[in-house]
Amino acid sequence: AQSVTQPDIHITVSEGASLELRCNYSYGATPYLFWYVQSPGQGLQLLLKYFSGDTLVQGIKGFEAEFKRSQSSFNLRKPSVHWSDAAEYFCAVGASGGYQKVTFGTGTKLQVIP
Amino acid sequence: KAGVTQTPRYLIKTRGQQVTLSCSPISGHRSVSWYQQTPGQGLQFLFEYFSETQRNKGNFPGRFSGRQFSNSRSEMNVSTLELGDSALYLCASSLGVQRGGTDTQYFGPGTRLTVL
Numbered sequence: 044a045q046s047v048t049q050p051d052i053h054i055t056v057s058e059g060a061s062l063e064l065r066c067n068y069s070y071g072a073t074p075y076l077f078w079y080v081q082s083p084g085q086g087l088q089l090l091l092k093y094f095s096g097d098t099l100v101q102g103i104k105g106f107e108a109e110f111k112r113s114q115s116s117f118n119l120r121k122p123s124v125h126w127s128d129a130a131e132y133f134c135a136v137g138a139s140g141g142y143q144k145v146t147f148g149t150g151t152k153l154q155v156i157p
Numbered sequence: 158k159a160g161v162t163q164t165p166r167y168l169i170k171t172r173g174q175q176v177t178l179s180c181s182p183i184s185g186h187r188s189v190s191w192y193q194q195t196p197g198q199g200l201q202f203l204f205e206y207f208s209e210t211q212r213n214k215g216n217f218p219g220r221f222s223g224r225q226f227s228n229s230r231s232e233m234n235v236s237t238l239e240l241g242d243s244a245l246y247l248c249a250s251s252l253g254v255q256r257g258g259t260d261t262q263y264f265g266p267g268t269r270l271t272v273l
Contacts (some may be wrong), residue, residue, distance in 0.1 A: 075259040077261070077262075078184075079176070079264070084267075086264035086266045086267050087249075087264040089261060089262075089263065133200065144202070144213050145190070145202065145258070148199075149199045150199060
C-alpha cells in the first residue's frame with residue numbers, strides 16, 4: 044500500500060523568502076505524485092503533478108517540485124513566497140494500478156509573515 | 158469548463174438522522190471520488206465511482222454509501238449520523254481512464270457537515 048509523509052506540520056516563512064515543503068512517499072512501483080493547496084474552508088486546488096519524464100515539474104503560482112526516486116521524495120519549492128501563499132499544502136501519491144486510489148499526506152500549514 | 162460543484166455547501170443535522178450529499182463532476186469526467194476531511198484524521202478516501210460502478214472503497218463503515226448516475230453525477234449518503242461524522246466532505250472528479258495509473262483529480266469546494 045502507498046503512503047505519504049509530510050514531516051512538517053507547520054512552517055512559518057517571511058514574505059519574499061524561499062520555501063521548501065517536504066514530502067516523502069512509499070510505493071513499490073513508479074508513483075503518481077501530486078501537490079495540492081487548500082485555503083481555509085475551501086476545496087483542494089492542484090498545484091502540480093508528476094507522472095513520468097522530467098523530474099523537475101513546474102506548476103501554477105510559481106511553484107515547482109522535484110521527484111527524487113533515490114530519496115523517495117517530492118519536495119515542493121518556491122523561490123519567493125507571497126502573503127497569499129498562506130494555506131495548507133498536501134502531497135499525495137496515486138497508485139499505478141489504473142484506479143483512482145490516491146493517498147494524501149497530513150498536510151503542512153504555511154504561515155507567511157510580513 | 159465549469160468546475161466540480163457540490164451541494165449543499167453547509168448542512169447541520171442531529172445524531173441518528175441521515176444525509177445525502179451531491180456532486181456534479183467536470184463535464185466529460187467519468188470518475189468521482191469522495192473524501193472525508195477532519196482535523197484529527199486528515200483526508201481519508203471514502204470511495205470512487207466510475208461509470209456507475211463502485212471501483213474502490215476505503216475503510217469506512219457501511220453507514221457510508223454512494224452511487225453514481227448515468228450522467229456521472231454522484232451522491233453520497235450517510236445513515237444514522239454520529240457526532241464523529243462532522244467533517245468537510247470533498248468530491249473529486251477525473252477522467253478515470255489513465256492506463257495503468259492515476260488521473261489528476263479536481264476537487265469541489267466541499268460540503269461542511271455538522272452533526273449535533
